Amino acid sequence: MSPTSPIVVLDSGLGGLTVVKAIRAALPHERLVYFGDTARLPYGNKSAAAVTGFVREILSFVRPLQPKHVVFACNTATALAMPALRAAFPELTFSGVIEPGAKAAAAAAGAKERPTIGVIATEATVRSKAYERAIHRRRGHARLLLQPAPSLAPLIEEGRDARDPLLRLALKQYLAPLIKRNIDVLVLGCTHYPVLKGLVARMMGEGVAVIDSADRCADDVARRLGAAGLLHPGGDSASANCVDAPIDRERLRCFVTDDAERFASLAPRFLGARVATPEVVSPERLHAATERDGQAFRQAG
Amino acid sequence: MSPTSPIVVLDSGLGGLTVVKAIRAALPHERLVYFGDTARLPYGNKSAAAVTGFVREILSFVRPLQPKHVVFACNTATALAMPALRAAFPELTFSGVIEPGAKAAAAAAGAKERPTIGVIATEATVRSKAYERAIHRRRGHARLLLQPAPSLAPLIEEGRDARDPLLRLALKQYLAPLIKRNIDVLVLGCTHYPVLKGLVARMMGEGVAVIDSADRCADDVARRLGAAGLLHPGGDSASANCVDAPIDRERLRCFVTDDAERFASLAPRFLGARVATPEVVSPERLHAATERDGQAFRQAG
Numbered sequence: 235m236s237p238t239s240p241i242v243v244l245d246s247g248l249g250g251l252t253v254v255k256a257i258r259a260a261l262p263h264e265r266l267v268y269f270g271d272t273a274r275l276p277y278g279n280k281s282a283a284a285v286t287g288f289v290r291e292i293l294s295f296v297r298p299l300q301p302k303h304v305v306f307a308c309n310t311a312t313a314l315a316m317p318a319l320r321a322a323f324p325e326l327t328f329s330g331v332i333e334p335g336a337k338a339a340a341a342a343a344g345a346k347e348r349p350t351i352g353v354i355a356t357e358a359t360v361r362s363k364a365y366e367r368a369i370h371r372r373r374g375h376a377r378l379l380l381q382p383a384p385s386l387a388p389l390i391e392e393g394r395d396a397r398d399p400l401l402r403l404a405l406k407q408y409l410a411p412l413i414k415r416n417i418d419v420l421v422l423g424c425t426h427y428p429v430l431k432g433l434v435a436r437m438m439g440e441g442v443a444v445i446d447s448a449d450r451c452a453d454d455v456a457r458r459l460g461a462a463g464l465l466h467p468g469g470d471s472a473s474a475n476c477v478d479a480p481i482d483r484e485r486l487r488c489f490v491t492d493d494a495e496r497f498a499s500l501a502p503r504f505l506g507a508r509v510a511t512p513e514v515v516s517p518e519r520l521h522a523a524t525e526r527d528g529q530a531f532r533q534a535g
Numbered sequence: 536m537s538p539t540s541p542i543v544v545l546d547s548g549l550g551g552l553t554v555v556k557a558i559r560a561a562l563p564h565e566r567l568v569y570f571g572d573t574a575r576l577p578y579g580n581k582s583a584a585a586v587t588g589f590v591r592e593i594l595s596f597v598r599p600l601q602p603k604h605v606v607f608a609c610n611t612a613t614a615l616a617m618p619a620l621r622a623a624f625p626e627l628t629f630s631g632v633i634e635p636g637a638k639a640a641a642a643a644a645g646a647k648e649r650p651t652i653g654v655i656a657t658e659a660t661v662r663s664k665a666y667e668r669a670i671h672r673r674r675g676h677a678r679l680l681l682q683p684a685p686s687l688a689p690l691i692e693e694g695r696d697a698r699d700p701l702l703r704l705a706l707k708q709y710l711a712p713l714i715k716r717n718i719d720v721l722v723l724g725c726t727h728y729p730v731l732k733g734l735v736a737r738m739m740g741e742g743v744a745v746i747d748s749a750d751r752c753a754d755d756v757a758r759r760l761g762a763a764g765l766l767h768p769g770g771d772s773a774s775a776n777c778v779d780a781p782i783d784r785e786r787l788r789c790f791v792t793d794d795a796e797r798f799a800s801l802a803p804r805f806l807g808a809r810v811a812t813p814e815v816v817s818p819e820r821l822h823a824a825t826e827r828d829g830q831a832f833r834q835a836g
Contacts, residue, residue, distance in 0.1 A: 279797075281794045283793070283817065284794070385701075391580075392686050403701050491585070492581050492584070492585040493581065493582045496580075516584065516585070518588055
């Protein structure tokens with residue numbers, strides 16, 4: 235792998251494109267590969283065993299692309315699968331969205347001795363206690379309020395935005411316990427939520443810092459690649475993109491496990507730009523790639 | 536297979552348990568096997584290729600149980616996968632929820648020459664046009680209004696019921712176009728929706744017949760088994776069940792692809808009774824069963 239190798243960004247579906255957007259803003263010269271597991275989404279109400287199995291297959295599939303880094307652009311996958319999979323893919327480097335979000339939350343809590351930090355996330359992320367651990371390592375005295383918001387991502391994927399009364403009521407219900415407890419900081423603990431950041435900030439009121447884990451994750455990726463001497467040198471002309479044209483496949487190559495058209499039509503909401511129709515890797519093909527990868531691995535070992 | 540062989544009921548997750556409830560009421564002596572694909576739910580926003588692939592794996596897995604009948608207790612799976620899979624499993628008989636629902640809707644429309652029939656369903660079921668075809672075969676002049684309700688099943692699975700303001704608002708939004716058009720009949724075209732039947736009927740108002748496809752599906756199964764001479768003779772004592780005890784595994788054996796505890800805790804909402812903790816078949820194991828099944832099949836052919 236080299237500075238011109240791709241960065242792989244993986245997610246259960248579309249939400250991770252908010253991370254791609256942030257990485258593209260921070261690192262415009264990088265080549266990105268996005269993998270959205272749209273056949274098996276969502277991950278947020280599934281178990282660690284199931285999510286780890288799915289992500290293992292995705293990693294086996296992208297391994298031949300020799301990525302210089304893999305970003306878990308999904309809070310649930312970061313919480314449930316990332317630690318367990320490091321050992322299985324020793325040649326890959328991973329980073330997720332939880333550590334950068336927790337770091338930013340700890341910083342945003344400022345000098346207050348016992349700040350109250352809220353997190354909204356999927357059921358699985360809340361249950362994993364990954365945010366508690368990551369924040370308490372930095373601010374041992376922080377009070378934490380974890381709020382599962384299981385229907386928020388489905389409502390966003392349905393195409394509803396900040397003006398939709400149903401989405402507003404859902405958000406109001408999920409945020410009410412956090413507003414009542416006067417929290418100092420709120421972490422958006424799911425990569426779907428940044429599309430609602432403005433509305434969330436208004437509902438929480440002034441004085442509550444709202445942390446967008448997608449932005450923080452992109453900064454973290456830039457720092458890691460810089461430290462490893464793996465930043466793309468830039469200088470090619472492919473980064474220039476016509477307005478309104480889909481992003482060049484050389485810059486952003488997308489794979490999905492189902493329904494390429496649906497992905498392409500919803501992508502602009504999360505990415506702020508169009509994508510070329512992604513390549514479909516069916517769950518069967520993904521499974522076969524994993525089998526082959528496992529055999530090659532066993533033979534080499 | 537014989538009259539004492541099991542009936543397999545399959546679904547993407549929990550909704551199909553409303554069909555199990557109806558079958559148990561209509562046919563209390565039958566042995567039932569339920570398969571909920573909880574690792575990959577929902578099916579309602581996935582493509583025909585993905586859903587067919589998932590259901591093919593489930594059928595390969597249950598085939599060794601020699602079921603006397605297989606019920607697709609999921610509108611999406613019925614619409615997208617059932618026709619394509621008949622040829623792959625010639626020794627199995629299938630039935631679904633759409634034909635019985637369509638038949639009941641056509642009958643409920645009464646003598647009216649051009650009745651207006653509404654259907655609420657998942658996006659994939661609506662897109663498939665399976666209800667249009669099934670209703671128009673019976674009532675060629677019926678006006679049809681198909682309304683996708685993508686977030687209704689997730690809100691129900693979250694544990695929300697008819698008293699919840701968010702669920703009521705969602706239902707109000709989805710039903711509004713149907714109420715406005717003065718429909719005569721409304722089909723609940725997803726096996727999650729029967730838990731809201733009372734609320735839907737009140738919102739639609741008197742004079743609108745609300746068709747519960749779970750009930751109609753159970754009647755259809757009883758009719759099919761009767762015609763084939765495959766009804767369970769009954770007479771065993773296992774059908775008596777203590778109140779509050781989980782249903783005996785001999786009467787209802789459950790398999791899921793993920794998170795047995797979650798399934799067991801949510802099941803009573805749909806089934807009106809408790810289930811024993813189901814057996815977990817991971818997607819990897821399901822895939823391996825399918826591979827073996829495929830090989831045996833190719834060798835036999």
